Amino acid sequence: MNIIVCAKEVVDVSEIKIDKNTNKPVLQGIDKKISDIDKNAVEEAVRIREKLGGKVTVVSVGPSEAREYIKELLAMGADEAKIIPYPDTGDYNVVSTLLAAAINNLEGYDIILCGEASIDLFSGQMGPRLAQKLGVPQITYAKKIDAEDEKLTADRDLGDKKITTESTYPVLLSVTKEINEPRLPSLMEILGAANKPIEVVDHSSLVGEEDPVIEIIDVKGVSMERKNIIFDDDLDEAVKKLVDNLAKDGALG
Amino acid sequence: MVLIYSNDKKLNMEMLSKGRELADELGKKVTVAVIGKSDTDPEEYIKQGADKVFVADTDLESFKVEEYTEILAGIIEKTGVETILISSDKDGKELAPRLASMMDTGCVTECTDVYIEDGNVTAERIIYSGNAVAVERFIKKPHILTVPAKLFDPLEVDDSRSGEIINEKVAYDESPSKILKVQQMECEGVNVEDATSIVSCGRGFKNKEDIKLAEELAKLLPGETIGCSRPLSADLKWMTEDHWIGLSGHKVKPKIYIAIGISGQIQHIAGMRDSDIIVAINKDPEALIFKSADYGVVGDLYEVLPKLVDTIKAKIS
Numbered sequence: 001m002n003i004i005v006c007a008k009e010v011v012d013v014s015e016i017k018i019d020k021n022t023n024k025p026v027l028q029g030i031d032k033k034i035s036d037i038d039k040n041a042v043e044e045a046v047r048i049r050e051k052l053g054g055k056v057t058v059v060s061v062g063p064s065e066a067r068e069y070i071k072e073l074l075a076m077g078a079d080e081a082k083i084i085p086y087p088d089t090g091d092y093n094v095v096s097t098l099l100a101a102a103i104n105n106l107e108g109y110d111i112i113l114c115g116e117a118s119i120d121l122f123s124g125q126m127g128p129r130l131a132q133k134l135g136v137p138q139i140t141y142a143k144k145i146d147a148e149d150e151k152l153t154a155d156r157d158l159g160d161k162k163i164t165t166e167s168t169y170p171v172l173l174s175v176t177k178e179i180n181e182p183r184l185p186s187l188m189e190i191l192g193a194a195n196k197p198i199e200v201v202d203h204s205s206l207v208g209e210e211d212p213v214i215e216i217i218d219v220k221g222v223s224m225e226r227k228n229i230i231f232d233d234d235l236d237e238a239v240k241k242l243v244d245n246l247a248k249d250g251a252l253g
Numbered sequence: 254m255v256l257i258y259s260n261d262k263k264l265n266m267e268m269l270s271k272g273r274e275l276a277d278e279l280g281k282k283v284t285v286a287v288i289g290k291s292d293t294d295p296e297e298y299i300k301q302g303a304d305k306v307f308v309a310d311t312d313l314e315s316f317k318v319e320e321y322t323e324i325l326a327g328i329i330e331k332t333g334v335e336t337i338l339i340s341s342d343k344d345g346k347e348l349a350p351r352l353a354s355m356m357d358t359g360c361v362t363e364c365t366d367v368y369i370e371d372g373n374v375t376a377e378r379i380i381y382s383g384n385a386v387a388v389e390r391f392i393k394k395p396h397i398l399t400v401p402a403k404l405f406d407p408l409e410v411d412d413s414r415s416g417e418i419i420n421e422k423v424a425y426d427e428s429p430s431k432i433l434k435v436q437q438m439e440c441e442g443v444n445v446e447d448a449t450s451i452v453s454c455g456r457g458f459k460n461k462e463d464i465k466l467a468e469e470l471a472k473l474l475p476g477e478t479i480g481c482s483r484p485l486s487a488d489l490k491w492m493t494e495d496h497w498i499g500l501s502g503h504k505v506k507p508k509i510y511i512a513i514g515i516s517g518q519i520q521h522i523a524g525m526r527d528s529d530i531i532v533a534i535n536k537d538p539e540a541l542i543f544k545s546a547d548y549g550v551v552g553d554l555y556e557v558l559p560k561l562v563d564t565i566k567a568k569i570s
């Protein structure tokens with residue numbers, strides 16, 4: 001089974017502050033990490049390989065420094081990785097075109113996994129776009145995957161309904177956070193990952209210059225000011241003070 | 254031309270009002286696409302703002318993304334539409350990007366606003382888990398946008414409006430995937446978006462039965478609405494999806510939001526940051542939620558809730 005996982009490096013959104021003067025989010029100096037749900041995708045890929053054999057390849061479009069974070073995914077059990085350095089862009093058409101070209105250059109693929117959405121821009125576009133570019137079916141919001149040699153079935157959690165879908169290979173799935181608990185690699189696995197291949201692929205070797213289809217013309221910070229009054233004294237006293245304040249604010253009906 | 258598509262009538266009506274506004278501003282027409290079985294009389298769309306309804310005649314039983322993408326692409330080609338509004342429900346959110354990819358064009362999902370600026374279709378959306386709003390402009394046609402429920406109010410029914418209804422077969426290839434089973438999940442029909450007060454529960458609750466402690470509190474507040482964090486709905490299934498608040502759930506803006514046993518991860522905050530007053534009850538004094546709260550009580554919810562209920566009862570009686 002040849003399994004591809006699309007993963008990317010993101011800023012840790014919980015650390016973003018808004019610059020009061022410019023009203024812009026400050027992204028410089030913020031910690032980076034692998035987008036949370038991409039790890040669920042890797043975990044699922046490794047489990048499928050453990051069951052059916054094969055190979056797990058991580059493909060990532062993003063800065064070449066992402067290497068450090070991609071190594072974590074190799075430590076989790078992925079076999080190799082391809083990084084396609086590309087400037088940060090909100091143009092999903094360009095990124096999905098690059099991913100599709102990189103995947104088509106591989107030896108073949110049966111399953112492509114991605115997260116339901118990345119935690120920074122959270123558009124959920126990449127899975128469906130990539131599936132279309134590769135001409136394969138898509139199974140989004142998968143909460144359970146049961147892969148066999150010739151086909152797989154997946155349970156999709158759509159909130160108001162649950163759908164079980166079956167597909168032959170190749171197929172693309174986007175997974176939810178609830179599908180599994182990503183493993184924490186052991187020290188041995190972390191050390192072992194150092195020898196796994198990470199190839200950096202120049203984007204111009206994959207496709208020609210892609211015209212952008214969308215332009216982000218502004219990013220406006222949204223700050224939130226709160227009173228932060230915390231009652232941590234005696235519970236009776238704390239509750240009384242809370243209720244007094246809420247009554248004063250007219251919040252009790 | 255503006256095209257509207259959702260497999261939900263209510264969402265079609267909401268988008269239709271925005272579609273009408275955009276079309277009038279651009280001097281264009283509005284078409285509603287209907288695919289597969291529908292209980293709605295196409296005339297209803299005309300009476301609420303559409304110029305045309307395109308009914309694609311298919312044998313498909315229910316929504317299936319690969320086939321629907323091709324059908325919609327076919328309709329777009331036939332009608333020459335330039336701007337496409339698709340509902341931002343789970344079906345629409347997987348359809349829109351696949352369609353955009355097929356047409357090699359841009360797509361903005363979960364728009365919080367759509368307008369024309371300098372003659373260009375422009376859309377806003379929330380990014381960085383609520384920390385920022387991105388303003389995006391399409392460089393290429395067609396423009397594809399997904400629109401969340403309740404963003405726009407439907408137009409009044411106007412019986413005097415008339416329009417064209419087209420019935421046509423649209424070709425598509427069958428996808429190698431197939432739906433084996435569809436299970437409707439029970440839904441309590443809670444409307445957290447419009448609630449004026451929300452008592453919201455997180456993993457701090459040890460059992461499903463304990464949620465009644467929160468319900469006691471909610472009963473004292475207008476609307477008696479209960480919300481929850483993602484794990485309570487998605488993982489534990491203690492509450493149906495309509496209670497789920499956050500980045501991947503519902504976005505709410507009540508007068509008062511009481512977060513109980515919720516840690517305050519940014520993805521939860523993204524759904525409730527527009528509340529007027531935020532109250533947090535958490536036993537961990539370091540819990541992140543206190544940073545996003547106006548008032549906080551540090552304590553065990555099992556002790557705090559009964560006291561809070563009694564104190565409020567005494568206060569309002």
Ligand SMILES: Cc1cc2nc3c(=O)[nH]c(=O)nc-3n(C[C@H](O)[C@H](O)[C@H](O)COP(=O)(O)OP(=O)(O)OC[C@H]3O[C@@H](n4cnc5c(N)ncnc54)[C@H](O)[C@@H]3O)c2cc1C
Pocket residue numbers: 036037117118119177454455456457458481482483484485497498499500501502503513514515516517518519520521524534535536537540552553554555
């Ligand atoms: C892409 C993405 C999207 C997401 N979307 C959402 C979303 O839409 N909505 C959402 O909610 N989450 C979302 N999440 C998950 C989010 O990051 C958090 O994991 C989740 O909100 C945590 O839920 P919680 O606060 O209920 O549980 P926990 O984080 O486990 O917090 C439980 C809290 O309860 C407190 N507690 C425990 N016992 C008691 C007690 N007896 N009395 C008082 N307090 C107690 C603890 O101190 C703790 O702070 C998303 C995550 C990702 C990666």
